[in-house]
Amino acid sequence: MIDALGYTFMQHAVIASLLGSIACGIIGTLVTVNRMSSLAGSIAHASFGGLGLAYLMGFDPMIGATGFAAISAIGISAVSSEKRIRTDTAMAAMWATGMASGLIFIKISGTYSADLMSWLFGSLLAVSASDITYAAVLDIVILLVITGLYKEFLAVSFDQEFSMLQGVPTKFIRGIFLILTALTVVLLMKITGLIMVIAMLSIPAAIAEMYTGSLWKMMILASILAAVFNLTGLSLAWMLNLPPGAVIIIIAAFAYGLSLIVERIRSGVA
Amino acid sequence: MNEVIGLKGVTAGYRRDNPVIHDIDLTVPKDDFLAVIGPNGGGKTTLLKVILGLLVPWEGSVAVLGRPPEISRSEIGYVPQVIPDESFPITVMDVVLMGRLKNTGLIGRFTCKDRKTAEMNLERLDVRDLAGDEINSLSSGQKQRVLIARALAGNPQILLLDEPVASVDHNTQESFFNLLAELNSTITIVLVTHDVGAVSSHVKSIACINRNLISHDEELLSESVAKAYGCPFELISHGGIPHRVLEKDKKTVP
Numbered sequence A: 001m002i003d004a005l006g007y008t009f010m011q012h013a014v015i016a017s018l019l020g021s022i023a024c025g026i027i028g029t030l031v032t033v034n035r036m037s038s039l040a041g042s043i044a045h046a047s048f049g050g051l052g053l054a055y056l057m058g059f060d061p062m063i064g065a066t067g068f069a070a071i072s073a074i075g076i077s078a079v080s081s082e083k084r085i086r087t088d089t090a091m092a093a094m095w096a097t098g099m100a101s102g103l104i105f106i107k108i109s110g111t112y113s114a115d116l117m118s119w120l121f122g123s124l125l126a127v128s129a130s131d132i133t134y135a136a137v138l139d140i141v142i143l144l145v146i147t148g149l150y151k152e153f154l155a156v157s158f159d160q161e162f163s164m165l166q167g168v169p170t171k172f173i174r175g176i177f178l179i180l181t182a183l184t185v186v187l188l189m190k191i192t193g194l195i196m197v198i199a200m201l202s203i204p205a206a207i208a209e210m211y212t213g214s215l216w217k218m219m220i221l222a223s224i225l226a227a228v229f230n231l232t233g234l235s236l237a238w239m240l241n242l243p244p245g246a247v248i249i250i251i252a253a254f255a256y257g258l259s260l261i262v263e264r265i266r267s268g269v270a
Numbered sequence B: 001m002n003e004v005i006g007l008k009g010v011t012a013g014y015r016r017d018n019p020v021i022h023d024i025d026l027t028v029p030k031d032d033f034l035a036v037i038g039p040n041g042g043g044k045t046t047l048l049k050v051i052l053g054l055l056v057p058w059e060g061s062v063a064v065l066g067r068p069p070e071i072s073r074s075e076i077g078y079v080p081q082v083i084p085d086e087s088f089p090i091t092v093m094d095v096v097l098m099g100r101l102k103n104t105g106l107i108g109r110f111t112c113k114d115r116k117t118a119e120m121n122l123e124r125l126d127v128r129d130l131a132g133d134e135i136n137s138l139s140s141g142q143k144q145r146v147l148i149a150r151a152l153a154g155n156p157q158i159l160l161l162d163e164p165v166a167s168v169d170h171n172t173q174e175s176f177f178n179l180l181a182e183l184n185s186t187i188t189i190v191l192v193t194h195d196v197g198a199v200s201s202h203v204k205s206i207a208c209i210n211r212n213l214i215s216h217d218e219e220l221l222s223e224s225v226a227k228a229y230g231c232p233f234e235l236i237s238h239g240g241i242p243h244r245v246l247e248k249d250k251k252t253v254p
Helices: A008-033 A037-057 A061-081 A087-109 A113-121 A129-148 A150-158 A160-165 A170-192 A194-211 A215-240 A244-269 B044-052 B069-075 B092-103 B112-124 B140-152 B170-183 B223-228
Strands: B003-012 B021-029 B033-037 B059-064 B076-079 B158-162 B188-193 B205-210 B212-216 B233-238 B241-246
Touching (some): A008 A129, A008 A215, A037 A061, A129 A170, A150 A215, A194 A244, A215 A244, B003 B188, B021 B044, B044 B188, B059 B069, B076 B140, B092 B112, B092 B140
Parallel strands (some): B158 B188
Antiparallel strands (some): B003 B021, B003 B059
């Protein structure tokens, strides 16, 4: 594994794993406490439509995915503020429409299926320098926004109605949250693939929730856990010659199962 | 100004042609302690939303402290219903600090004064020692006190409570109402509840809501009426729904 670090692609993979964990831990925490993991899933799958369009029109797939992710996030939030349409129905529709349109675009464009597989299941060993820049910039933006608006994010997540009565611009905060979620989803697609994005956003945060009593502690622990899962998954995948995204998810799921058992025993003793 | 909350001919709801509350008139004078009683689905929460300016009525006018509710709702301390078994990683102190959000700008940090005010209100509600605890580790009754402390942290003129008795067990109900009575010396209190038996003698006026609203004035609650029935409560029936209005007289009840 240490020898592997001599390769540029492995250095990229390690850096992307670490940068990805920061976004993953912070946004994953917000997604988890707001019970919005299906929203993250639907954004991820909707962005597949953007990938398809990018292959068809010949522009950067990252731009296509980001665009579709952002549009779907805004679309869902617009629908959910109108109570008449059920949010989960809108999310399910977005989820399926993204996949369907992506599939059609890709079929027409005649793209080689290996490219497709890398988006669906991640391509950690093929992370480019521009992907790393994307991750670094996103991390900086997330850290600035969350530290600056921490009390607002905490308040809106805990009790939206009360926050609104206190004069907090709840729609604005929700909007920022959804956009950051969309951008994080696209970044994580590079690591674990769009199918497994939900797991990466929710598992580290769910484990962190069991052991922490405040939102910022949960964010830090979730980021550390995500980094550990990413790096151990990457190493193991390298040694066993397996796809890293999948190994990362298996390790995360294993850790989640283990902490559920630990939690069960702890609460049984207490 | 004597009128704190004034509703005139208010009709509101969520779906057209199906108003949840219909043609409601309500006047709450300063320093009142009003209990609004009604069955589930009777429009209690809708009434609160209208007063808070979260729901714009289809017809009629709403005034809080003589101004539209959207403007004067910063003077209302809102205490929502306690949701049991809710998991959210937040400390008691951070919950109470939410009541100070309107005093700090966006991006700005909570100041020393904000923390002092939060602590003072936790003290007032007798839950100061829980400040560092996680909200989920508290009992429903303690959570309720924290939510009241949060509402009071903004120094409101009106306290609005949604189903406050639901999370207080019968043994502590008396002390809970004593606490509200104490707060009532400086703050106008309005609470809504479906639990008819839970309305205490500390309450100064009672209104019943079930789509329409009927205020029971002083006379009806007077000692003489209670005595006429030979017991400290009476049955009132209007709109086909009979209910009790309690008049606990400390002299007659052992």
